[in-house]
Amino acid sequence: MTGTVVKSTGSWYLVRSHTNGQLYKCRLRGKFKNKGLKVSNPIAVGDEVTMEDEGEMHQGVITQIAPRRNYIIRRSTHKAHHAHIVASNLDQAFLVVTLVSPRTSFGFIDRFLVTAEAYDIPATLIFNKIDLYDQEALNYLSQVVQLYGQIGYACFTCSAHTGEGLPQVRELLTGNVTLFSGHSGVGKSTLVNTLVPDLELKTSEISAFSDKGVHTTTFAEMFEVGPDTYLIDTPGIKELGVVEMKREEIGHFFPEMRERLNQCRFHNCLHVNEPGCAVQAAVKQGKIALPRYESYLSLLHEEDSHR
Numbered sequence: 495m496t497g498t499v500v501k502s503t504g505s506w507y508l509v510r511s512h513t514n515g516q517l518y519k520c521r522l523r524g525k526f527k528n529k530g531l532k533v534s535n536p537i538a539v540g541d542e543v544t545m546e547d548e549g550e551m552h553q554g555v556i557t558q559i560a561p562r563r564n565y566i567i568r569r570s571t572h573k574a575h576h577a578h579i580v581a582s583n584l585d586q587a588f589l590v591v592t593l594v595s596p597r598t599s600f601g602f603i604d605r606f607l608v609t610a611e612a613y614d615i616p617a618t619l620i621f622n623k624i625d626l627y628d629q630e631a632l633n634y635l636s637q638v639v640q641l642y643g644q645i646g647y648a649c650f651t652c653s654a655h656t657g658e659g660l661p662q663v664r665e666l667l668t669g670n671v672t673l674f675s676g677h678s679g680v681g682k683s684t685l686v687n688t689l690v691p692d693l694e695l696k697t698s699e700i701s702a703f704s705d706k707g708v709h710t711t712t713f714a715e716m717f718e719v720g721p722d723t724y725l726i727d728t729p730g731i732k733e734l735g736v737v738e739m740k741r742e743e744i745g746h747f748f749p750e751m752r753e754r755l756n757q758c759r760f761h762n763c764l765h766v767n768e769p770g771c772a773v774q775a776a777v778k779q780g781k782i783a784l785p786r787y788e789s790y791l792s793l794l795h796e797e798d799s800h801r
């Protein structure tokens with residue numbers, strides 16, 4: 495039978511069967527190669543697999559994996575020099591952010607967006623806790639929403655507490671596989687709780703398979719929200735994932751820079767202090783927002799320091 499992987503620890507995999515809707519704790523049969531990638535988990539959340547029921551206690555064996563549309567990786571926390579595949583076959587990624595208590599930095603937001611660009615996964619910003627915003631904060635919010643909206647990123651505002659804006663967020667989820675990300679305190683858990691029906695039940699169903707004493711909170715988990723609608727929560731995972739970027743590539747992951755790159759005088763322009771640079775000109779003219787350009791520079795310097 496076939497199924498979707500809903501949790502992957504690297505030593506075992508939880509698969510939801512398409513045949514009977516039941517969960518199976520699976521191991522792998524044979525080698526599953528990930529081209530050019532050393533991974534601690536060859537099978538990831540979101541993978542479509544073929545498995546054999548082993549007959550007892552909902553145990554199974556994964557024998558085949560369907561080709562992935564996309565996938566996100568991070569550094570493995572338990573295996574040196576290995577990557578962990580966070581999730582695969584995603585339709586979109588949401589970053590939950592807040593501008594008050596706590597305030598998500600532009601740097602954090604832009605890193606998420608750059609990573610999503612690199613993986614070619616559509617990204618949306620969800621501004622939560624709007625019930626806490628005073629007039630000043632609301633004005634700031636509309637500036638930030640305008641900034642990212644102009645670049646082409648969908649922005650939504652909501653409050654997990656009052657329920658404002660949640661129907662719109664629900665609508666975005668419908669028919670998609672959506673990964674939820676966000677740094678600590680922004681209310682991601684609260685949001686996921688209100689968006690996934692019977693989350694507590696579903697969580698306990700999944701954790702019933704966990705080995706005693708093993709903390710698995712840093713592994714993504716997939717939940718059904720409705721027909722053909724899935725949400726992937728990433729508890730304890732702060733970043734969307736990691737990508738190895740060449741310095742010359744980084745500008746391509748900023749859409750408002752990307753469209754100007756062929757206007758720079760030098761084809762290998764890094765847009766720092768080169769003459770005839772279309773990006774620097776656009777920043778001076780206010781066509782590229784300064785915080786975005788600063789995020790670009792800090793990513794560039796990070797890559798420098800890795801050399």
Ligand SMILES: Nc1nc2c(ncn2[C@@H]2O[C@H](COP(=O)(O)OP(=O)(O)OP(=O)(O)O)[C@@H](O)[C@H]2O)c(=O)[nH]1
Pocket residue numbers: 622623624625626652653654655656676677678679680681682683684685730
């Ligand atoms: N006022 C207000 N508080 C919220 C809202 N959403 C969440 N909170 C509160 O913010 C705090 C953090 O929420 P969590 O859901 O635990 O945040 P998280 O992003 O999952 O953070 P971690 O659990 O640390 O990863 C809690 O006290 C929530 O009750 C909201 O829309 N408005």
Ligand SMILES: [Zn+2]
Pocket residue numbers: 758759763764765766768770771772773774
């Ligand atoms: Zn340039």
